[in-house]
Amino acid sequence: MIKPDVGFAEQLRQRLARQREHTHGSSGGDWPELAAQAVAGRPPRPAAVLVPLVEREDVLSVLLTRRTDHLHHHPGQISFPGGRVEAGDAGPQDTALRETEEEIGLDRRHVELLGSLPDYYTGTGFRVTPVVGLVRPPFELTLDAFEVAEVFEVPLAHFLDPLNHQRHSMEVEGRTRRFYAMPYGDYYIWGATAGMLRSLYELLQDL
Numbered sequence: 001m002i003k004p005d006v007g008f009a010e011q012l013r014q015r016l017a018r019q020r021e022h023t024h025g026s027s028g029g030d031w032p033e034l035a036a037q038a039v040a041g042r043p044p045r046p047a048a049v050l051v052p053l054v055e056r057e058d059v060l061s062v063l064l065t066r067r068t069d070h071l072h073h074h075p076g077q078i079s080f081p082g083g084r085v086e087a088g089d090a091g092p093q094d095t096a097l098r099e100t101e102e103e104i105g106l107d108r109r110h111v112e113l114l115g116s117l118p119d120y121y122t123g124t125g126f127r128v129t130p131v132v133g134l135v136r137p138p139f140e141l142t143l144d145a146f147e148v149a150e151v152f153e154v155p156l157a158h159f160l161d162p163l164n165h166q167r168h169s170m171e172v173e174g175r176t177r178r179f180y181a182m183p184y185g186d187y188y189i190w191g192a193t194a195g196m197l198r199s200l201y202e203l204l205q206d207l
Contacts, residue, residue, distance in 0.1 A: 043127075047082060049081060049082025049096055049129075049130055050082055050100045051080055051196065064151070066149045066152070078188065081100040082100070093113055096129070103148050105144075106141055117200060128192065128196075154189075160201055164183075
């Protein structure tokens, strides 16, 4: 069982740095060709999310959000807090922290940033940088009711068990798209979120 001690944080920081360098910051994601092509004449739009690993006693959990049903992009889906990079952001890490504060009210002083997973390309035209951070309680959350329907936590161990990793496919614009799903109770975690969690799983397999 992975425990939230100092050794884990340092090992994860080193692994994130090595993986990011090895993959040149691109995992492809659901639409890997977007790494090399423009989308409708435009390059993928940069975005970032926070992958929050919450320290709970002797275990770690992953904090996730459920998006409200009226949003234009990914309505009702399970996601990490985050959003598109804005002009005033210092970089993806700043974007992830700012968006997390805006969406769920988690103050950045509670987050220790460890590094980033490879970029993930989505069918909606975003190049998403998943920023991994350790979150230390106690903390208070205030949800943006327009964007976030609820926040919940899932034990990290659930995502580290390959038996919980499902592989599915669908037809999109005449092409077969394959994606991961990692259901947890009543929550159907799939698509980009599950893909990023799969990347984290691959990084942590032998820790």
